Amino acid sequence: MNTESKKAMVIGGGIAGLTAAWEMSKFGIEVDLVEKASFLGGHAIQFCCKATDECQQCGACSVEKMLKNVVNEPLIKIHHSTEIEKVQSNEKFLVSLKKDPEYIDPAKCNNCGICFEKCPVEGALMRGYSKNNMPLYAICEENCLFIKNKSCTVCQDACPEKAIELNKTGSLDELDVDAIILATGFQPFDATEKPTYGYGKFNNVITGMDLERSIRENGSGVRTSDGKEPHNVAFIQCVGSRDEHLGNLWCSQACCPYALRMSEVIKYKNPDTDITIFYMDIQNTGNNFENFYEKCKSDLRFIRNIPVDIYPMEDDRLRIRYMGEDDGLPVDEEFDLIVLSIGIMPGLDNGKLSELFGINLNQDGFFLSTDKLNKCTTSKEGIFVAGTAEGPKIIAASMAHAGQAACEAMKYLEATK
Amino acid sequence: MTETKTTEMNEITIATDVLIIGGGLTGVKTASDIAELGYNVLLIEKNSEIGNPKQLPGSIFGLNKGEDKGLQDLVDRVMTDDRIEVYTQMSLISVTGVPGDFNIRLSKGDDVIEYKVGAIVVATDFSLETLNEKYGLGLSENVITQSRMEAILALEEERKKILETYPRNIAFLVGFGQNATPLVNERVMRSILAISEIDGCNVYVYVSDIKVASDSLERMYKEGREKGAIYFKLKEIPRITQNGERLNIAFFDPVIRRNIELASDLLVIEEAICADPINRELAELLRIDLGPGGFLQNENVHFFPVHSNREGIFVVGSSRQVQNLPWAWTDVENVALEVKDLLGDGKKMVPKDTAVVDRGKCAMCLTCYRCCPHGAIYWDSRAIISSVACQGCGICASECPNNAIQIGGFNDIQIIEEIKKSVEQPGNGEPCMIAFCCENSAFEAAQMAKAFKMHLPTGLHIIKVPCAGKVDIHYIMTAFVEGADGVLVMACYQGNCKSERGNTHAGLRVDNVHRMLEETGFEKDRLRFATIASNMGREFSSIVLDLENRIRELGASPLKT
Numbered sequence: 001m002n003t004e005s006k007k008a009m010v011i012g013g014g015i016a017g018l019t020a021a022w023e024m025s026k027f028g029i030e031v032d033l034v035e036k037a038s039f040l041g042g043h044a045i046q047f048c049c050k051a052t053d054e055c056q057q058c059g060a061c062s063v064e065k066m067l068k069n070v071v072n073e074p075l076i077k078i079h080h081s082t083e084i085e086k087v088q089s090n091e092k093f094l095v096s097l098k099k100d101p102e103y104i105d106p107a108k109c110n111n112c113g114i115c116f117e118k119c120p121v122e123g124a125l126m127r128g129y130s131k132n133n134m135p136l137y138a139i140c141e142e143n144c145l146f147i148k149n150k151s152c153t154v155c156q157d158a159c160p161e162k163a164i165e166l167n168k169t170g171s172l173d174e175l176d177v178d179a180i181i182l183a184t185g186f187q188p189f190d191a192t193e194k195p196t197y198g199y200g201k202f203n204n205v206i207t208g209m210d211l212e213r214s215i216r217e218n219g220s221g222v223r224t225s226d227g228k229e230p231h232n233v234a235f236i237q238c239v240g241s242r243d244e245h246l247g248n249l250w251c252s253q254a255c256c257p258y259a260l261r262m263s264e265v266i267k268y269k270n271p272d273t274d275i276t277i278f279y280m281d282i283q284n285t286g287n288n289f290e291n292f293y294e295k296c297k298s299d300l301r302f303i304r305n306i307p308v309d310i311y312p313m314e315d316d317r318l319r320i321r322y323m324g325e326d327d328g329l330p331v332d333e334e335f336d337l338i339v340l341s342i343g344i345m346p347g348l349d350n351g352k353l354s355e356l357f358g359i360n361l362n363q364d365g366f367f368l369s370t371d372k373l374n375k376c377t378t379s380k381e382g383i384f385v386a387g388t389a390e391g392p393k394i395i396a397a398s399m400a401h402a403g404q405a406a407c408e409a410m411k412y413l414e415a416t417k
Numbered sequence: 418m419t420e421t422k423t424t425e426m427n428e429i430t431i432a433t434d435v436l437i438i439g440g441g442l443t444g445v446k447t448a449s450d451i452a453e454l455g456y457n458v459l460l461i462e463k464n465s466e467i468g469n470p471k472q473l474p475g476s477i478f479g480l481n482k483g484e485d486k487g488l489q490d491l492v493d494r495v496m497t498d499d500r501i502e503v504y505t506q507m508s509l510i511s512v513t514g515v516p517g518d519f520n521i522r523l524s525k526g527d528d529v530i531e532y533k534v535g536a537i538v539v540a541t542d543f544s545l546e547t548l549n550e551k552y553g554l555g556l557s558e559n560v561i562t563q564s565r566m567e568a569i570l571a572l573e574e575e576r577k578k579i580l581e582t583y584p585r586n587i588a589f590l591v592g593f594g595q596n597a598t599p600l601v602n603e604r605v606m607r608s609i610l611a612i613s614e615i616d617g618c619n620v621y622v623y624v625s626d627i628k629v630a631s632d633s634l635e636r637m638y639k640e641g642r643e644k645g646a647i648y649f650k651l652k653e654i655p656r657i658t659q660n661g662e663r664l665n666i667a668f669f670d671p672v673i674r675r676n677i678e679l680a681s682d683l684l685v686i687e688e689a690i691c692a693d694p695i696n697r698e699l700a701e702l703l704r705i706d707l708g709p710g711g712f713l714q715n716e717n718v719h720f721f722p723v724h725s726n727r728e729g730i731f732v733v734g735s736s737r738q739v740q741n742l743p744w745a746w747t748d749v750e751n752v753a754l755e756v757k758d759l760l761g762d763g764k765k766m767v768p769k770d771t772a773v774v775d776r777g778k779c780a781m782c783l784t785c786y787r788c789c790p791h792g793a794i795y796w797d798s799r800a801i802i803s804s805v806a807c808q809g810c811g812i813c814a815s816e817c818p819n820n821a822i823q824i825g826g827f828n829d830i831q832i833i834e835e836i837k838k839s840v841e842q843p844g845n846g847e848p849c850m851i852a853f854c855c856e857n858s859a860f861e862a863a864q865m866a867k868a869f870k871m872h873l874p875t876g877l878h879i880i881k882v883p884c885a886g887k888v889d890i891h892y893i894m895t896a897f898v899e900g901a902d903g904v905l906v907m908a909c910y911q912g913n914c915k916s917e918r919g920n921t922h923a924g925l926r927v928d929n930v931h932r933m934l935e936e937t938g939f940e941k942d943r944l945r946f947a948t949i950a951s952n953m954g955r956e957f958s959s960i961v962l963d964l965e966n967r968i969r970e971l972g973a974s975p976l977k978t
Contacts, residue, residue: 027754049952051950053948054910055718057716057718057912061718061913061950062718062721127869131868136868219953219956242629249639251629251635280627283599283629283630284596286716287708287709287712287738288708288709290710304650327674372484373742373746374743374746375744391632397744400744400747400751401747403750403751403754404746407750
């Protein structure tokens with residue numbers, strides 16, 4: 001594998017994209033890492049550590065580590081807030097990029113955070129989830145007053161490093177690359193698609209992603225209504241996954257592990273919290289699942305039934321009706337907090353990307369891997385797929401898949417030398 | 418702040434041949450991929466052939482018909498590849514040395530062969546365990562294993578004789594004799610689909626949890642049901658009794674809420690997919706961890722996907738977890754990258770001073786050899802630390818009773834200097850606290866707390882260490898003697914330490930110091946041990962603030978001058 005002077009592009013800066021870029025850079029390949037959001041790290045960088053008194057192998061810290069590797073690697077060029085406009089392929093790929101304005105100059109910004117503190121508009125200045133996001137702050141075009149009507153320059157004026165320029169314009173760029181890895185990730189299931197759960201309408205109905213962020217930010221899961229820790233919590237599994245009505249005929253693979261692990265975190269921090277898991281089938285977490293599940297069974301209550309309705313109560317508590325396991329009769333029970341274990345859905349851009357790159361999606365809407373024994377091959381030579389873009393995966397599997405994609409891409413670069 | 422500076426490098430020459438243990442399909446694929454990178458490969462297999470030496474049923478690979486087409490070609494190619502030496506009926510008998518320089522001894526009968534290799538990949542197979550005893554059943558013509566069912570389905574003659582002669586009720590039992598994996602369920606689902614092609618067979622599946630957390634399994638589960646299979650999800654093992662030629666299966670159906678008894682003509686009992694029993698022996702020979710279930714990887718995120726706890730020894734496929742062939746192939750490509758990264762072209766630049774033994778001080782007590790979690794230490798007349806294998810954690814340096822080992826970038830003089838400088842800084846009456854922070858977790862969490870403007874005590878001084886296992890008792894004592902009001906030793910969580918036991922060593926040392934402090938009457942509360950992860954800035958803040966509050970209650974250190 002003599003691949004020096006070859007260039008690769010990785011599309012998507014989540015854990016799979018970061019891993020693929022890092023693995024290739026180790027072997028001297030220049031990588032352009034393209035991310036449409038303002039920050040690298042994807043969904044997984046928002047996840048919390050799920051250790052109790054011991055590590056539970058969720059892999060969230062691996063994402064921090066990989067992000068740190070990537071931002072410190074000179075061979076990886078990062079393109080934030082950038083989308084793919086066009087792809088032309090002959091021997092190489094000519095990729096046209098559309099870059100949003102870089103309002104905050106990463107070379108000047110020192111992450112002091114004054115802009116974030118001074119900005120008068122909620123949500124106009126965004127902060128990343130990891131200290132390894134460089135810069136840690138970004139302007140949100142939708143909410144920024146300057147971008148709306150040029151009426152506010154507070155952040156620009158306050159920045160001691162003169163790193164902010166609100167007048168900046170976007171740019172177009174064209175890059176020549178020899179191979180492409182698609183690592184565009186997944187879309188968390190939109191819980192409002194199941195309206196009877198009242199997500200977004202009722203207080204204290206949150207998703208697993210919300211709980212991840214809450215534990216990461218507050219150290220524990222709290223109620224949205226009053227910021228207090230709940231006395232009893234219900235998790236509803238398979239929200240959006242394994243759902244024939246929605247046509248989602250897949251298990252998302254990550255939700256049982258995250259729900260059980262976060263339940264254990266809540267229980268560890270506050271042993272008096274009662275936790276109920278409504279489930280169809282509990283999926284495994286790893287080689288040590290047997291012991292872990294025994295512990296879960298002694299700490300948590302498992303009910304094999306997926307409730308259909310959630311009713312809000314006057315005191316911001318929530319009532320669930322489900323079928324009792326012993327007598328089959330309906331049971332009404334109230335909870336302080338309900339967590340919807342939302343699953344992994346195909347990325348919203350998959351359709352557009354599959355057209356741009358001329359590669360196929362599978363029947364579920366994820367990118368099709370065309371070789372069963374090589375899970376990162378797509379229907380086009382020189383383009384590889386990594387991570388949840390190909391289908392549901394946990395963090396460890398996404399990283400392994402990305403390593404494979406990097407290896408395959410390098411074999412291709414060698415072959416096309 | 419201590420900067421890790423190990424700029425001075427040495428070029429060393431290392432062996433680049435690679436030993437692969439296990440000639441199953443994963444081992445064969447590993448041999449092929451590593452040879453393709455230009456390395457010479459030794460592939461050893463205990464049995465007399467490679468490819469599928471244990472004759473495991475094809476269903477265990479998780480492939481559809483036709484998808485296994487290239488496999489025989491792969492085996493043939495490996496047999497004839499000039500770069501690959503295949504040794505069957507060969508066992509590993511000993512391994513010494515370090516990555517880049519492993520000396521291995523192999524035996525075939527009475528013959529012993531010696532080799533030098535740079536890296537080792539373990540690719541052992543699964544083994545299958547029949548679980549009929551867990552159901553209290555003996556195997557017979559109508560109580561059969563999953564493998565037997567597959568054999569019947571594969572052979573026209575058997576299928577005709579057993580499944581096509583008259584309508585039959587076939588029952589599968591899954592997940593009561595074990596916590597099944599998706600692969601166990603997949604085998605059953607494949608059999609169900611094959612049986613659905615045969616007229617007159619009714620399929621009932623008795624299952625605890627259906628494990629579908631793998632590619633396409635939910636779809637396969639649905640397809641089976643659409644083709645007539647009926648699933649009963651039960652909490653307990655159904656009661657099975659003999660009824661003439663047939664077997665009666667009695668259970669409580671949670672859906673219609675009634676006791677049901679169904680007669681069955683053929684009972685198919687699940688098999689457990691287990692780690693190869695040889696793993697135990699290999700773990701000992703290779704000095705690597707035997708993880709849960711007898712697989713050769715501890716559940717430590719730093720090792721995923723293919724690392725063992727020793728540099729230069731890798732684990733792939735079924736040697737590390739239950740996985741189908743497509744995922745094992747993913748491991749193989751990862752290990753190819755790791756091997757290339759480690760061995761390169763045989764010339765390796767290694768830091769001069771990652772860990773250096775002062776040969777004048779070394780008394781050959783071999784404490785270092787015993788405590789090194791990376792298996793990086795060997796000896797001639799004195800201990801030697803392999804610069805390829807050493808991860809620079811510094812556990813050996815802190816454990817060495819003669820203080821004969823120094824870690825580059827973190828030597829004792831530097832750290833003591835840093836402690837003194839930190840304590841000397843004017844504190845304006847605020848409690849002076851020294852936090853020894855592992856660079857993999859606590860140090861990162863501290864940086865996060867700072868970046869996110871979380872509250873931190875003004876008198877907090879952070880000293881970065883390569884692993885909490887490098888925090889000497891001497892460091893803690895020096896901090897107190899110099900006048901620190903509080904000391905924190907912050908490590909990774911149990912099971913998350915990159916050096917596996919660095920956090921344990923750190924915890925034990927803090928316990929020791931607690932006892933010493935107690936004996937002297939010094940408030941032991943001033944010293945705390947905490948575990949944390951890199952992404953827990955909030956917890957970092959609350960741990961240090963908590964100690965600060967305690968110090969405010971206790972007042973300034975009595976040792977403060």
